[in-house]
Amino acid sequence: MALLEVSSLSVSYGRVAALTDVSLRVQEGEIVTVLGANGAGKSTLLKAILGAVPVKGGGITFADTDLTRAAPHKRMGAGLVLVPEGRRILISLTVEENLLLGAHMRRDTVAIRREMDAIYGRFSNLAERRHMLASCLSGGEQQMLAIGRAMMAKPRLMMLDEPSLGLSPLFVEKLFDLICELNRDGLSVLLVEQNTGKALKVAHAATVLELGRVTMDGDPKALAADPRLQDAYLGGAGGP
Amino acid sequence: EEDLVLGYMMAKSGPYVSLANTNEVAVDMAVEEINAKGGINGRKIKVVKFDTAGDPKQATTAVRSFAQDAGALAIIGPFSSSEVRTTFPVGEREGISQMSMASSAPGLTKGFTYGFRNTTDEGKVIDQVLASLKDKKLPMATGAAAYATDDVVSKSIGTGVVPKMFEKYAIPSKGAVDFQLAAFDLSPQVAQLKQMAPDVVGLGSPPEGAITIAKELKRQGVSTRLIGGTTIADPELPKRMDGAGEMLTIGTTFFPEVNDKTRAFAAEFAKRTKAAGLNRTDPNQMDASVYDIVYLYAEAMKRAGTTGDKAKLAAERSAVRDQVAKLKDVPALEGAISFADGDAVKPVYILEVKGGKWTLLDTRMPN
Amino acid sequence: MVAQQIVNGLMLGAIYMLVAVAFTLAIGVLNFLNFSLPGLFMAGGMLAFGLMKAGWPFLLAAAGALAAAAFISLLVERFAYRPMQGGDPEVPLVSSLGFLVLLENLMLVQFGSDQQAFPALLPDLNLRLGGLVIGYAQLASLLLSLGIVAALSFVLAKTSAGRRIRTVAESRETALLMGIDIARLVPQLFVASAALAALAGILFAVNYQQVSPFMGEGVGFKGVAAMIVGGMGSIWGAVLGGLLIGLAEVVSISFIGADVVNITVYGLLLLILIVRPQGLMGRAPSREKL
Amino acid sequence: MSTALEISALSKSFAGVQAIRDLSFTVPKGVSTALIGPNGAGKTTVFNMVSGVYGVDAGRIKVNGVDVTRMPSRRRIGTGVARSFQNVRLMPHLSVLENLLVGQHVRASSLAALLTPYRLIPNHRWKREARAALEESGLGRWADETVSALPYGVRKRIDLVRATLAGASLLMLDEPAAGLNPSETNALRDHLKALMAKGTTLLVVEHDMHFVESICQNVVVLNFGEKIAEGPLSRVRQDPKVREAYIGSDGEA
């Protein structure tokens, strides 16, 4: 049984269908990437898995539990976490409070402190600003904070919605290294990325969404070579 | 055969409910009594009612509606001074009389030929209270005033009536304190009164302020006589003061224990209010006043030979007005009532709180 | 006399302070200008009065009133707050005012518009120090208020629950994405702020031995003013604001007169806002960076 | 050659943190320039100072020859500089089209313009123009949507269109390609090239080096608020300091 199993999921906003009949699975220890143009429904998919938008049909099973109707906090309790689109850091809290908020479901204070220090070690920009209000951070720093905050929840499956947005090339590399490293330590990842090339490189499986429907899925290597994908998402000839 | 229609502006909702929501019972009582005795000029009196909620805007709507739609000959009400201010001009334009049962701000009827009040000027009332204290040789060597600033009647009592009367009775004034109608904490004012230590405090306030100040006086251990006018007259006041306010002395225009007529009225009133499920069953001065207003209009209509004929409506309305203005010593529930410059002249009853109850100290006729 | 007036001002301030803190929870945290709070303040006093009239002992009546207020507040959450999410912040004002009007009129129907005498709990409730008169009830309510406020400010600033609350305050949507159980947290906050308002109402009734269906309006507005003077969202600001408004009121009554109370108290509020738009102890709201 | 933007000896610190230190560079007219650097280097801060969101601690800023250092922020767009935002800021109470109409303000700010009942006039010039701009960037179908429902990438592009509607000669774009997939980035590139052909000068903050390469003739590299390199990208990317601070080992992005 897969860790996350999304079957025939449909979501709509009012009368607008955002997802139709989307199925997807993430095996324990896998990185799965979801690709698609603007408005394809990628963010909607992640939010639906977290339970932040109501689903109209289909099912979501996580770690052998049916979570289709569960509230987001229940799902996070089960080990899901989302690095949301647009970062959504809390500007009235300090950097450190934002990180601690990520761990709000945990009670193991000592481990929390230790992990927080590890995150500071990894993101030195954050360490320098730990007691400043998060509103002061630059765009990229906010992105780091959003990722760090998700790590603080110690999830089993981390969903990332365009995590490389606004990060410098050097840092994007570090980010993908980090994702692989966490993955090696047993974390499963569901990744939405516009940096299609890099995402396909690290992923074990990939799914392509178009106007809310799955149009392709399977092995990322094969997909990367698929001419249809080349045209649509890799900017024609070979991509970056 | 036409009925004789009277309009009646009630204040059954809004800020005056507690004072006004039993008025209707008194009006109905009077009308039933008159009709049971054959009505006026062979015709029955019919009352059309309109709840203004004490709101001046709704009150003007009521007057327009009585005058233009209901074919009323005269109007009972409105209740409050603010309403009077807006409805008297309308009544004047429409040519229909109004008679208020509660508004006691000074000078409200001035300039209106169709505006009447069955209330007594607070100046006259407090004059009688002091005269009574003097007669009974009660301590009144020094005085002070306490009043609500954001209420016309209260403020005019505190700043006009009380100082003038103190002067008339040669009582040196130690000063004045004021408060807002909605004030619940009168500790600073009472702390000031404590320093002044007057024998009498002239109070310009509705019952609520009187209760609050009496309680605070008791709390701070100040003993002085509070005196006031009709604004404080609430049959349940001693009960509501819960032990405070002994020696509170006021003048009012109605007291149920005066004679058989008033006692009978109070008994019947109690019966009816209880049946209607109302909170208060003791009549207050507005209940008595509104009861008398019906009789006063009835008397005026009788004298004017009013027929209720729709074709002669305008003429009959002004005839009623002319007769009301001329009424003299009409025997009524509240005593003998006359009209001078639109305002009723009637007896003043001096009441004192003793042992947690109103007791009649004196009955006087203003001159 | 001046000392007595200061004492009077502080005691009055203690009442405003609790109401201000209740408002701070509602606006500062839930971003909801909750006009039902003055109604809950009134309901606290009136229901305690009603229950005592029905023969309940004071403590039981007070508990009953608090429970009722908490329940009403849950209705407010359900019907005034929840449906309005995502709209402009001023919108829920309408239905919360609807609740105020409803509560007032229900009490009006039940008890009439008169001010009612709340029974004195002790024969003489006053501490007399030299010439000073201090009500025990007032003193107790001041201490109780301060204690509650201190506890609350600790929770908000230092605990995980506090961070969760502040997250909801900033953005409900983000809070949802962070896995905060809003469906539980928000009603809890409503209950807390209702309890504070109702408690203030009960203390008011005990202190001033009176209740009326309209007692909430004046105190409610002064409570909001106190919160704003102190700075929204700042608990200690609410304390400072409450005491300041209480003092300003008493001082202007005793030195100038009651006719100027509204001018001085609200003039002070206006002045403070113009000079310091975020209130005395409030932080300027953090803005999203461009 | 006249300059579109001239920045000299600019400094800015926040609560003790020096975000920009003695920074000088110029953007000549017609020479589109990129401002790059690691996260937190101060790129957005420069934009914020040019557009007047922040005051400067020291230094001068000239736009099209006009010293704007002390000019109130709202008047700066009138000197010919418009910008987009890193964290997209569309007005949630307005529809897409209305957002664009606000973008036209500089060109319609007289009292008469303000009081023209344009909504009563069918096909009013302003509406036509805004719609045309939307169609041009392929966003026509979103015109009457409320902005909060739009996908991120679409919002990003609307933000850009709004900035162009001011008719400014210098356009500052803060990470315009972030959140776009490669083919969408290509479309954006064509769009920007068309603007440049019409005479607009661009100042771009962007982390996608391919994109920068295809748009910008000149690059200014910031690190910790200081300029560490300047020149054509091909040369700058060989600079070891730039590699170490920004691009990383593989030299690609």
Added chain:
Amino acid sequence: MSGYLTGVLVVLAFNVMAAYAVYLPLAAGQLNLGIAGFMAIGAYGSAFLTNEYMWPMWAAIPAGALAAGLTGFLIGLPVLRTHGIYFAMATFALGQVISAVFLNLEVVGGAAGYPVTDYAGPNVVFAAAVGVVLLMLYISRTRFALELTAVKSDATVADLLGVPVRGMKVAAFALGAMVAGFGGALYAHHYNFVEAQHFNVLLSVFTVLYVLFGGTQTVWGPLVGAAFFTLVPELLRASDQWRYAVFAVFIIVFMALRPQGLVTAALFRLFRRRAPEASS
């Protein structure tokens, strides 16, 4: 028209004018809880002119409106330093101060109120209300209204786009004050009496209520809101003491069902979409 209907419609006309006085600044994000203060300025100002200086009404009423507008302009400058709920409270305080000042101003009667001699009949009031509505309809079709909404939505960005944010805010505030003053001036001359107690917080708050209840998204909201709040209590007249309780329940239920107010932009879109469907 029956006397009753005239009376009710006059009240409606005043409520409509007041509602639009609140609506305009609200469109720019200003929750003005002191609108009654500006009505008082218009009322007392114009009444003073007709009573003491024998000005004709047609001059005194606009003069009252201007006085209120000018006050709004002068006070708006400092008060608009505040935002959001702070602004609401500042205007609330302002309203309290203004009405307290009139309460103590003995030249206009102080607590006793101020009788007004000249009379403006119902038709004048109706015409004025229609005028105000037309003016607001016009404004809502201009760029001015658009930019007010922009300022409300995101003042920082509006500023960077060149919109004179402060000017817009002050203009909206002062215009709102002027409309309020206009309504107040007419009120004084229709009811022939003004008292400071009438212009209290509850008047301000209830006026805001009309607007929010009707909906702020379109220019029709205040009209519908004012109509609802004026007419429904009349319909409930029969239920006497329960009247306001029932009314409050109405408000709560309606708002729970239509949180953005009765009239919303979506409603209009729906109509627009339906209309062609129906005709085809």
